[in-house]
Amino acid sequence: MYVGExxxxxxxxxxxxxxxGVTTILANKYxxxxxxxxxxxxxxxxxxxxxxVINSQGFSSEKLEAFKQKGYPVSADAEFGHKxxxxxxxxxxxxAEVIVEVTPVNIKTAEPALSHITKAFKSGKHVVTTxxxxxxxxxxxxxxxxEHNNVFLRFSGTVGGGTPMxxxxxxxxxxxxxxxxxxxxxxxxxxxxxxxxxxxxSFQDALTNAQKMGYAxxxxxxxxxxxxxxxxxxxxxxxxxxKKITLRDVDITGIRDVTLEMLKDSVKRNSTIKLIxxxxxxxxxxxPVEISWSDPLCVSGVLNAITFRTEYAADQTLIGRGAGGIxxxxxxxxxxxxxxxxxxxxxxx
Amino acid sequence: MKKVIMKFGGTSxxxxxxxxxxxxxxxxxxxxxxxTVVVSALAGVTxxxxxVAGQAQKSDETLIKNFTEELLQKHxxxxxxxxxxxxxxxxxxxxxxxxxxxxxxxxxxxxxxxxLTPKSKDYVVSFGERLSAPIVCGAIQEDNIEARCFxxxxxxxxxxxxxxxxxxxxxxxxxxxxxxxxxxxEKGGVPVVTGFIAANQDGVVTTVGRxxxxxxxxxxxxxxxxxxxxxxxxxxxIMTTDPKLVPAAKLLPQLSYQEAAEMAxxxxxxxxxxALGPVSKANIPVRIRxxxxxxxxxxxxxxxxxxxxKQAVKAVAxxxxxxxxxxxxxxxxxxxxSYTKVFDVLGKNNINVMMISVAASEANISMMxxxxxxxxxxxxxxxxxxxxxxxxxEVTAEDxxxxxxxxxxxxxxxxxxxxxxxxxxAKKGINIRxxxxxxxxxxxxxxxxxxxxxxxxxxxxEEFDLDKT
Numbered sequence: 001m002y003v004g005e006x007x008x009x010x011x012x013x014x015x016x017x018x019x020x021g022v023t024t025i026l027a028n029k030y031x032x033x034x035x036x037x038x039x040x041x042x043x044x045x046x047x048x049x050x051x052x053v054i055n056s057q058g059f060s061s062e063k064l065e066a067f068k069q070k071g072y073p074v075s076a077d078a079e080f081g082h083k084x085x086x087x088x089x090x091x092x093x094x095x096a097e098v099i100v101e102v103t104p105v106n107i108k109t110a111e112p113a114l115s116h117i118t119k120a121f122k123s124g125k126h127v128v129t130t131x132x133x134x135x136x137x138x139x140x141x142x143x144x145x146x147e148h149n150n151v152f153l154r155f156s157g158t159v160g161g162g163t164p165m166x167x168x169x170x171x172x173x174x175x176x177x178x179x180x181x182x183x184x185x186x187x188x189x190x191x192x193x194x195x196x197x198x199x200x201x202s203f204q205d206a207l208t209n210a211q212k213m214g215y216a217x218x219x220x221x222x223x224x225x226x227x228x229x230x231x232x233x234x235x236x237x238x239x240x241x242x243k244k245i246t247l248r249d250v251d252i253t254g255i256r257d258v259t260l261e262m263l264k265d266s267v268k269r270n271s272t273i274k275l276i277x278x279x280x281x282x283x284x285x286x287x288p289v290e291i292s293w294s295d296p297l298c299v300s301g302v303l304n305a306i307t308f309r310t311e312y313a314a315d316q317t318l319i320g321r322g323a324g325g326i327x328x329x330x331x332x333x334x335x336x337x338x339x340x341x342x343x344x345x346x347x348x349x
Numbered sequence: 350m351k352k353v354i355m356k357f358g359g360t361s362x363x364x365x366x367x368x369x370x371x372x373x374x375x376x377x378x379x380x381x382x383x384x385t386v387v388v389s390a391l392a393g394v395t396x397x398x399x400x401v402a403g404q405a406q407k408s409d410e411t412l413i414k415n416f417t418e419e420l421l422q423k424h425x426x427x428x429x430x431x432x433x434x435x436x437x438x439x440x441x442x443x444x445x446x447x448x449x450x451x452x453x454x455x456x457x458x459x460x461x462x463x464x465l466t467p468k469s470k471d472y473v474v475s476f477g478e479r480l481s482a483p484i485v486c487g488a489i490q491e492d493n494i495e496a497r498c499f500x501x502x503x504x505x506x507x508x509x510x511x512x513x514x515x516x517x518x519x520x521x522x523x524x525x526x527x528x529x530x531x532x533x534x535e536k537g538g539v540p541v542v543t544g545f546i547a548a549n550q551d552g553v554v555t556t557v558g559r560x561x562x563x564x565x566x567x568x569x570x571x572x573x574x575x576x577x578x579x580x581x582x583x584x585x586x587i588m589t590t591d592p593k594l595v596p597a598a599k600l601l602p603q604l605s606y607q608e609a610a611e612m613a614x615x616x617x618x619x620x621x622x623x624a625l626g627p628v629s630k631a632n633i634p635v636r637i638r639x640x641x642x643x644x645x646x647x648x649x650x651x652x653x654x655x656x657x658x659k660q661a662v663k664a665v666a667x668x669x670x671x672x673x674x675x676x677x678x679x680x681x682x683x684x685x686x687s688y689t690k691v692f693d694v695l696g697k698n699n700i701n702v703m704m705i706s707v708a709a710s711e712a713n714i715s716m717m718x719x720x721x722x723x724x725x726x727x728x729x730x731x732x733x734x735x736x737x738x739x740x741x742x743e744v745t746a747e748d749x750x751x752x753x754x755x756x757x758x759x760x761x762x763x764x765x766x767x768x769x770x771x772x773x774x775a776k777k778g779i780n781i782r783x784x785x786x787x788x789x790x791x792x793x794x795x796x797x798x799x800x801x802x803x804x805x806x807x808x809x810x811e812e813f814d815l816d817k818t
Contacts, residue, residue: 122550141524145550148509148518244520 008041008340009058009096011125013087013116014103015048015074018130018157021329022100023068027061029333039340045094047087051075054082054094087112091119098339100332101129107227107247110134117142121149128335130157130328136231140244152339157331159185159232163320164334165306169240176310178241180280183306184299185232187322188216188223189255189275193288194300197263197272203256215302225254226275226286233277233284236306245284253287266290272298352534352575353378356387356544356566360583361640362481363392365430372431372488374581374643375539379494383534385573386496386541387566388485390477391427394420395545402473405456406465413456421449424480431488441487445480452476467512471546471556475500478543478562486541496539502548504540505529506568510549514558517547517568519627526572534573542569560624567635571627578628580620581640586648587612587619589664589815594803597816601648601663609635609650611756611792614666625650661766662813663757667802671703672723672748673783675715676730678741682711687740694733700726704752704794706785715783717796720748750782751802754794755809761790771795773812774805 010026012019026041042058050073053059059067059080067074075081082090091099099120103113110133117134120127127146129135134142135155146153156166169178184190188210195206207224210216222228230250237243255275266272269290274297276289291298296317299305305319321327355378357371375384389395401416424445432438455473459465465473482498489496505525508515530540544562547555557564563580570578585600587609592598604612606629610622620635628635629652638647681687688707691714695702704717718726727744734741760766767786770793774781783796797805810816 118550138524140520141518142521144518144520148521148550246524 017325018102047090051083053080110137132231136247139238154335157328162327180309187302237279251285359392365427368431376492394477405459475546501546506547515555523572560621563624661763668752672720677743
């Protein structure tokens with residue numbers, strides 16, 4: 001460690017695919033001593049559903065690798081394991097700067113992530129999350145609570161993952177007014193609709209294929225009934241357009257009722273049907289919409305795309321891959337760096 | 350089904366008989382509305398709690414015992430006349446007794462420590478509403494309505510930790526209130542929520558301060574997205590002026606949020622602007638009604654006043670117990686920051702300035718402050734700015750004055766209005782000591798001698814036909 005390096009102690013909450021991805025990326029970061037951003041992240045605890053591992057000095061990259069090899073449950077570790085310790089206890093009692101919340105999504109109650117995040121705020125810790133649930137159900141509340149406790153909440157892994165949609169709109173379009181945003185924000189449904197439209201495959205076969213390829217979950221409701229897209233719409237709407245809405249305010253229709261006939265019919269008009277999420281001044285919605293092939297939004301396969309309609313700079317479209325585990329984990333690193341920079345300017349001001 | 354908040358003030362829940370009436374109102378409307386009830390403490394209890402808390406820090410233990418006995422008696426009496434059903438009566442008695450035991454412990458603690466922090470003060474004051482709510486709740490249950498008691502904290506109202514004057518974290522509160530009351534309301538239940546009190550994010554009791562239980566009502570109204578907020582009180586609504594001064598005073602059937610905020614100078618009978626904040630943003634109408642005459646429709650406060658009433662002047666108020674303070678000093682002329690020094694001295698000494706008037710010559714500032722604060726204000730300004738700074742050359746005061754405020758949204762841009770008002774005063778041979786009108790033009794305020802106050806109010810009330818609306 002060289003002089004002037006800034007330590008950032010991190011508690012990782014959730015040890016699934018994204019959680020493991022985060023440890024991989026951070027472990028690599030430890031080894032990159034040539035980094036000139038003076039950033040030294042250390043994982044001081046990992047909390048999962050059945051316990052935690054804690055090391056106030058930070059786990060070495062070898063140890064993180066060992067956890068991953070050994071697999072579930074992480075709390076079984078003889079040296080650092082705390083078998084019955086809950087994530088809430090860890091968040092409250094372990095000293096750290098940032099909580100990385102990557103537990104599974106729950107769009108009914110947003111738990112346990114919602115409690116994790118509020119507990120973190122109350123104990124003065126910053127939060128990076130990739131979990132859409134708490135944001136979809138209580139984003140205005142959470143941003144207010146973060147501000148009240150003078151901490152940061154970052155969530156770029158929730159929308160776009162690898163494609164920096166949130167940052168693009170917030171930073172690159174600053175000064176302009178975004179009048180409407182519209183996007184294909186879910187790779188799974190886009191894959192299914194593309195297969196149906198291009199290869200004349202039935203909905204069920206396309207879904208089964210998507211599951212085989214690992215694009216769709218075994219329980220695909222979140223994707224095909226439009227909830228995942230709706231969650232992203234809520235986040236975009238709050239963060240970029242300043243509209244304080246929650247999931248209840250979004251009018252949601254999934255793709256179950258899109259038939260091959262409808263798709264064939266749209267071809268006659270040089271169009272196809274996509275699951276589009278939209279927010280404008282009046283309302284937020286998610287529904288299958290017929291769009292022209294020439295529309296820049298019209299991307300195929302697992303690609304995502306979003307068009308920002310601005311007051312002065314007209315339409316801007318971003319296209320990128322939907323997120324897998326490692327893309328999402330990279331968004332976590334982006335957020336951690338952002339917090340580190342924000343903290344630096346805050347301390348100086 | 351339409352949703353309403355019904356807030357009942359201290360007099361409306363002042364006695365057991367009144368509480369019975371409150372329960373009847375709730376049960377009558379519960380057929381057509383989903384109701385959330387917000388209650389104040391029984392009349393006088395909050396002030397008494399504050400007083401006793403203040404005395405407790407001076408370590409008088411016998412006083413605590415006497416007070417809690419008296420408080421228990423008062424609430425038991427209320428229970429016995431509000432609730433007829435014996436088992437229910439017993440149940441509520443039990444709840445109240447338990448709360449009073451807790452209060453006694455707190456007061457004894459303050460007594461031993463000999464210190465009353467803002468935090469413990471809020472806690473003590475919260476007992477007023479914590480005691481009244483179970484009684485109101487019991488009385489409503491007696492009418493076979495599923496009612497349940499919630500403290501502000503249980504209902505999900507979260508504030509910052511500014512004890513005594515806590516500000517709600519509105520978005521977080523909206524989220525929690527929906528979560529905590531939503532399902533119960535959907536099932537047809539009637540939540541009875543303690544007004545005035547809330548909690549910070551760590552669950553420590555806070556009070557919302559200015560605006561009080563009305564503020565709680567409007568916060569809940571916004572969180573639950575209700576159709577209207579009804580403030581039940583002991584008057585018919587907001588009047589054109591104080592009926593004690595002018596018997597011809599009339600009820601104002603409709604007002605805008607802005608006008609209603611101006612009416613705050615009428616004092617306890619109107620709503621504090623702070624309480625109007627949440628609803629005016631969310632555009633939820635507020636209705637002020639008389640719980641002793643529930644058949645009357647009261648005053649409706651909405652975004653826009655009704656179109657057909659284009660009348661410029663809506664109301665006239667007289668504000669008493671004030672004094673005029675004049676600060677003179679040639680050194681203030683053209684000196685940036687000189688006024689800041691004057692107001693800084695007053696602010697630091699906790700003196701609120703109600704009205705200000707300065708002519709373009711800049712050599713003299715006139716302001717209205719509470720009469721009880723006058724000596725303190727004079728001495729502080731003289732000490733800070735006359736002796737040391739030399740900024741001020743003379744401080745004078747008049748303590749036999751009142752403010753007359755003429756109010757109305759359509760006064761804006763209405764030509765000749767000021768001339769008419771001052772003409773009325775001049776015709777009575779009365780001198781005006783000071784004048785102020787902000788650019789919002791909702792309010793023209795001026796100062797006359799106290800002995801002339803009532804005559805001026807009567808004359809303006811009559812000349813602007815306020816008795817004929």
